[in-house]
Amino acid sequence: MKTNMICIMCPLGCELTVEKVDDEIKVSGNNCIRGEKYATSELTEPVRVLTSVIITKNGVVSVKTDKPIPKKKIEEAIKLIGNVKADKLNFGDVVISNILNTGANVVVTRDAVLDFKE
Amino acid sequence: MQYDVVIIGGGPSGMAAAIESSKLNAKTLIIERNETLGGILNQCIHNGFGLHYFKEELTGPEYAFKFRELILNEKNIDVKLNTFVTNIDKENNVVTIKSSNGVENVKYKSLVLSMGCRERTAGNILLTGTRPVGIYTAGTAQKLVNIYGKMIGKNVVILGSGDIGLIMARRLTLEGAKVQAVMEINKTSSGLRRNISQCLDDFNIPLMYSTTIFEVVGEKRVEGIYYGQVDENYNKLEDTRKFMSCDAIILSVGLVPETDLVSDLKINRVTNGTYVNDYMQTEYDNIFACGNFLHVHDLVDNVTMESLQAGKCAALNALGKLERNKEFNVLHSDIVTYTIPSTIVKGEGKVDLKFRVRKKFVKSNLIVSCNDKIIAKKFVMAGLPGEMLTISFDKSEITGDINLEVKSNEN
Amino acid sequence: MEKVYDAIIFGGGIIGSCIFDDLTLSGYSAVLLEIGGDVASGTSKANSGIVHAGFDATPGTLKAKFNVEGSLMYPEMCNRVGVRLGNCGAYVIGNDLKKVEELYSRGLTNGVKDLEILNREQLLKRIPNITENITCGLFAKSSKIVSPYVLTISLAEEGILNGGVVELNYNTIKVEHKNGVYEVTNGKTKYFGKYLINSTGNAYNDMAKLIGSETYDIKYKRGEYYILDKSEFSVAYSTIFPLPSAHSKGILVTPTVDGNTLVGPTSYESDSSVKTTDLGLKEIKEKSSAMLNNVNLKKAIRIFSGVRAVVGDDFVIEKSKLKPNVINLAGICSPGLSSAPAISKYVISELMQLTYDLKKNAKHKLVPYTLSKTLPKQELNDLIAKDSDYGKVVCKCEDVTVGDIKMALNRPLKINSVDGIKRRVRAGMGRCQGGFCLDKVISIIAESNNETLEDVCKEGVGTNFIVGNIKE
Incomplete structure (x- = not known):
């Protein structure tokens, strides 16, 4: 099966064609090695860092997964993050460890900026 | 109050300038109108910051956090939060500030302008139709969602494909809204392509080029829009008019440097910011400018690098160690829209010349020459209007005005 | 026993608020019922904010009478409630001296003082950015500017301070007349009053139907505007009008008391929806630039429109013949803002036959909106x-x-x-x-x-x- 994608590694925006032949991934249309890497990762297991916020009793903090997680798990992961109940969270706190067995932790990236009243 | 260097604005730009100024032992003050340092970074909770400067991928708040820590470790920096500058008296080198302590004057030897930018509004782009609730600039929406944890609509249309708009398309989708489309009046996006890919394509949000909102509909709350295509001259093509229902419209239609406090300085019509030389010095010897106040950046790392230079030169000036020599102009070919700096002070050292282009180009050499002699040459695979380009060179070779060109390398 | 107010006023625009305040100051009890979330939330918030000298209105009309009288009452009224009144004067400029002279003599007939006819050279000295087409103009020294909403709000507040009642978000659903007293309700709160005053502007006919009073053939005219950044203030230090047409005063350029510049309005027949249109914006651009150079509409910070109700050629200000003690105020379009205090005085003293004495119950002075x-x-x-x-x-x-x-x-x-x-x-x-x-x-x-x-x-x-x- 052939898949077309635009490489996002630089402004050139190469139009890549990615093809899986047996277990080998063939990339064409790229002008450099970065395009090949990008296409391979997008085809085998596209991953993304997920960021969101959590409403605690003390205010709204921001969080992220400390590693990229599989794209297909993002929908489920955001729900889990939404279910977190906490009185107060601080910078660096691990909110969920090893979320959905991805090996990534959800960590707090920002304290509450504003005083909060529910 | 008296400082060597007074910095207006405590976002990424002001923080970087302060650190470099402090390192040179200049007594430095940051004036910030918000309750915390970090500026817009605090609400940019997505990742992708710091790859160049910290060599790791950070979220906006983390990038701000790291800089706040650096600032705390500096001995020569004072910070005034919740403090607003009401006036700059350039003749007497005095800044008037307002805070809970009242109205006070601060004397400076060097002043750094790092007030960032503001978003263009519905009024600026002459968005016609009614004026109901539900029309937000992308930054305001981002603040309400990421700082307050509140939603501003369930069924959203985004006008303009600037980066914050793209980022908000993903954020709102993840938080439960339906983002129906991003409409861009131009044929290309002004946002980064990685954002189009990760924020729109990942969620199957259509990006409609040469398309704009014709009319807002709704008396109390936004009920929908009439939209359609525009021709080359941005005229609305009435026969393409269609209706789309929505309850919120987000505008990501450009940013404007906040030059209100210094409206008498010469303003560049392309960037809407001031002009600077390679010391980041404005036409006033003791006034420096950097960050989005000067020109809108797409990467915070570039803001940081530029602002370190502003902070350094501001400190040197305050300490009497900066000499303003003869300046040479930076000229450029037509594809280049502007350069920062726009002049270069005669002397020694490295210059990082930053610029944008009018349209996409591929496989070209960036060439800087002076009196027909090539000073720097750099091959780039491509350039886009939405992505800033840089070329560095040693300025000791410069003997006159320099010229920047983009020359295709393809036969 | 429920309190019976001397008057119930429907509609908290400039007219309703002014009558409300004047009644209260004169010692009468009044309640002002406003359907919107604030007073001045309809036509009164979206107009040019000009207190016209009065040379434009056709002699003998209510518009002419109340405009001239009203504008003379403005300084005292604004001073009383602490609202800024800008004495910027107004120019009417064009290239038809005959029309300018006509305006001049119409102004004299209406009783307007301090009018002056100017030639191009005289104009250039005062407005250096007039375009090449402009050959002559009329200067009206007594034309003024005011924030129409700050004024309306302040009048309503002065009325409250002196015992009046204002209810916002009050959607009247029923009006009944029993034993000489009107009973008004929104389904929750009832008010009783001897007089009803219908100053609901664009909603006049809806309210008239509830009351059972006269309805009129109301047309809506939409006026679109640009507000420019304060950086553009130097484009017009006075209000600049073109020579008026039969339908409107034309597209003007005026400073506001807050330091912005206002350009507009258009005048299109429309429904009562306040919207802006490409057509309107284009017209403003063409007409303003035909009159003045350097009108930089790219410096717009906002565009808006207001809708005004128009009945024929004149205001309707009369006592209902169908219902006792009901005052009909319909079609109070331009110069309604300028006329407001005079209309109020007329309504109170002539139509309601009450004693108009603003000092009688002026017990509390309003603290002005000093920023x-x-x-x-x-x-x-x-x-x-x-x-x-x-x-x-x-x-x-x-x-x-x-x-x-x-x-x-x-x-x-x-x-x-x-x-x-x-x-x-x-x-x-x-x-x-x-x-x-x-x-x-x-x-x-x-x-x-x-x-x-x-x-x-x-x-x-x-x-x-x-x-x-x-x-x-």
Whole structure:
């Protein structure tokens, strides 16, 4: 099966064609090695860092997964993050460890900026 | 109050300038109108910051956090939060500030302008139709969602494909809204392509080029829009008019440097910011400018690098160690829209010349020459209007005005 | 026994608010019922803000009579409630001297003083940016500018301060006449009154039907405007009109008392929807630039439109013949703002046959909407020392503080709307149009009124900014 994608590694925006032949991934249309890497990762297991916020009793903090997680798990992961109940969270706190067995932790990236009243 | 260097604005730009100024032992003050340092970074909770400067991928708040820590470790920096500058008296080198302590004057030897930018509004782009609730600039929406944890609509249309708009398309989708489309009046996006890919394509949000909102509909709350295509001259093509229902419209239609406090300085019509030389010095010897106040950046790392230079030169000036020599102009070919700096002070050292282009180009050499002699040459695979380009060179070779060109390398 | 008010006034525009205040000051009891979330939320918030000299109206009409009388009453009225009145004067410019002379003599007939006919050279000295087409003009020294909404709000508040009642978001559903007293209800709260005054502007006919009084053939005219950045103020230090047409005063360029420039209005027949159109914006561009050079519409910070109700060629100001003690005020379009105090006086003394004496019950003086940024440094420092909220700037474009916003929320007329704050103290009125301060203004209103962020409205029921928490 052939898949077309635009490489996002630089402004050139190469139009890549990615093809899986047996277990080998063939990339064409790229002008450099970065395009090949990008296409391979997008085809085998596209991953993304997920960021969101959590409403605690003390205010709204921001969080992220400390590693990229599989794209297909993002929908489920955001729900889990939404279910977190906490009185107060601080910078660096691990909110969920090893979320959905991805090996990534959800960590707090920002304290509450504003005083909060529910 | 008296400082060597007074910095207006405590976002990424002001923080970087302060650190470099402090390192040179200049007594430095940051004036910030918000309750915390970090500026817009605090609400940019997505990742992708710091790859160049910290060599790791950070979220906006983390990038701000790291800089706040650096600032705390500096001995020569004072910070005034919740403090607003009401006036700059350039003749007497005095800044008037307002805070809970009242109205006070601060004397400076060097002043750094790092007030960032503001978003263009519905009024600026002459968005016609009614004026109901539900029309937000992308930054305001981002603040309400990421700082307050509140939603501003369930069924959203985004006008303009600037980066914050793209980022908000993903954020709102993840938080439960339906983002129906991003409409861009131009044929290309002004946002980064990685954002189009990760924020729109990942969620199957259509990006409609040469398309704009014709009319807002709704008396109390936004009920929908009439939209359609525009021709080359941005005229609305009435026969393409269609209706789309929505309850919120987000505008990501450009940013404007906040030059209100210094409206008498010469303003560049392309960037809407001031002009600077390679010391980041404005036409006033003791006034420096950097960050989005000067020109809108797409990467915070570039803001940081530029602002370190502003902070350094501001400190040197305050300490009497900066000499303003003869300046040479930076000229450029037509594809280049502007350069920062726009002049270069005669002397020694490295210059990082930053610029944008009018349209996409591929496989070209960036060439800087002076009196027909090539000073720097750099091959780039491509350039886009939405992505800033840089070329560095040693300025000791410069003997006159320099010229920047983009020359295709393809036969 | 329920209280019976001397008058129930429907509609808190400039006309209703002025009558409400004048009745109260004259010692009568009055209640003002406004369907919107604030007074001045219809035509009175979206017009040119000009107190016309009165040379334009056809002699012998109510428009001419009340305009000239009203404009003479403005200085005293504005002074009483502490509202700024800008004495900027007005020019009518064009290339038809005959028409200018006509206006001049019409002005004299209407009783307007201090009119002056100018040639191109004289005009150039005063307005250097007139275009080449302009050969002559009329100067009306007594033409003035005012913030129509700050004035309306202040009048309503002065009325409250002196015993009147204002109810916002009051949607009247029934009006009954029993034993010489009118009973009015919105389904929850009833009011009783001897007189009914219908000053509901664009909604006049709807209200007339509820009352059972005369309806009129009302046409709606939409006027679109640009508001320009303060950087453009030098384009017109006085109000500049073109020579008027049969239908309207034309597209003008005028300073506002707050230091912006207003360009407009168009005049299209429309429904009552306040919207802007490409056609209208184009017309404004063409007509304003035909008159003045350097009208930089690219510096627009906002575009808006207002709809005015028009009945024939003149105001309708009369006692109902169908219902006793009902005053019909319909088609009060331009120059309605200029005429307001004179209309009010006429309604009270002639139509209602009451004693118009504004000093009789003027017990409490209204504290004006003085913005802290306008205070001298020492006074401002004293104020901040007393209340540190005045040192916390919220709206950076207009230098509005937490203290100013809280002041506006603790006035005689209670509001919970962001637009209400905007009109009172200008938070969000500047070039960023609330981009930086909207969240803060919402927070301050919520905190001050003891509400949640979700409760805070742009203006009126159903205009809440926030629809809930994320992930809901």
